Amino acid sequence: MIAICIALLAIGVARAETSSPAAMDAARSLAVTLKVADQYKSLLPGILLRLRPTLSQDRPEIERDFDAAMPAILEANQSKYSTSMIEGAAALYAKIFSTDELRAIDAFYRSPAGQKYIEKSHELSEINQKVSDEISREAADEMKERITQSLREKGHKL
Template structure:
């Protein structure tokens, strides 16, 4: 039984790997350039900050500082830009052609692209606030739906 399960997992992994599009070195280099041009590292760090701010809002105030400290340590160790940037470049390279990646990098270096990059953290934070507000406004409905869904 364990052997069959192991073989099924192995075959699944091989099939999943086979479905990953081939990436050329030129695509990967172009994807890395998109990450630089779009200031992805800065955007990533800003996103983590917004996420931690949102998550810490539900933590009691007397534990909030320690929560943020622990989360920052965790993120630095396991979810830092250094740990994911190569994977991000590969992901972009799998989704876009080399020409598309070059066009994206050119866009991010344009005045409109630069403005988009500048405004993105504010847009992310305001979008998160909109989502949070929508959930809060309908929290009673959500609680009712959860109660109904988990009735035994």
Template sequence: MRLPTLLFALAFAFATPALAQTPKPVDPAALTQAKAFLEKSGSTALSQQMVNGILMAQKASLERANPGKTAEINEVIGLMQAEFAKEIPAMIDAMAAVYAQHFTKDELSEVTAFYDSAVGRKMVKEMPQIVSETMTVAQTFGQKIAVEVMSKLKPEFDKRKLKTSKS
């Protein structure tokens, strides 16, 4: 299984049990303020950026597996994008509930006020680029570390007669 497909599957494997849990009751006023915080903080836009990243990775994986089928892949990616778009509001609601469980309405109002300040607005403006750059840094380090760790632990795999890849 290619890495993007694996990440895609893992994201949903971990998200599904979390979504199935019964949420703790939250103060409706805190929930409303949490939604305002998510919007002003750019979290809603970052969620869409994450979805776009997942779709781009999935598209690249599909293109590698299906050369010459660009039109068909684009159609499927469009369908996937539409399905993700339907789910984002529920995800935002669930995220807001988490914030409302950890912060009071007044605390969320204070945090939201930060995003109304000049530096808060700058943070929202710069965050997509920062997230993109830090993801690249994390991927580079993650790949490097994974190779080093696998190399270092190869004797442990061999000792247990475990293969590190399909051969």
């Protein structure tokens, strides 16, 4: 997820210059509607927690100071990078969609159904991942059985 955010920033900011002002305005509106900044903000604690072992070196005194510094660092970075995330996402959206398409997508996500979709999207992603994992396991088991049977029919001992 972090890599996607970084790529989004790098690609989006570089391409912002090629989109029309109207497309960028529509794309920014969509990025705000989609709560891109909030999605980024939710990643920050994980980023910091992954840094903790490296920086603290399993030293309790550093861990305490690290933990104490986390809220201020999170606050500073949330506001600092939220605008960048919106601009990066907007540039990407404006590159892919026309101004009219952006407005239509934004209108959907501002609707009650769109807002519910945004609200439930994380839960849906988790459920879809679980379903996908289960189906993949079943498919792997079935394919393994068929390949094993085929190989045994060819005289291989497995």
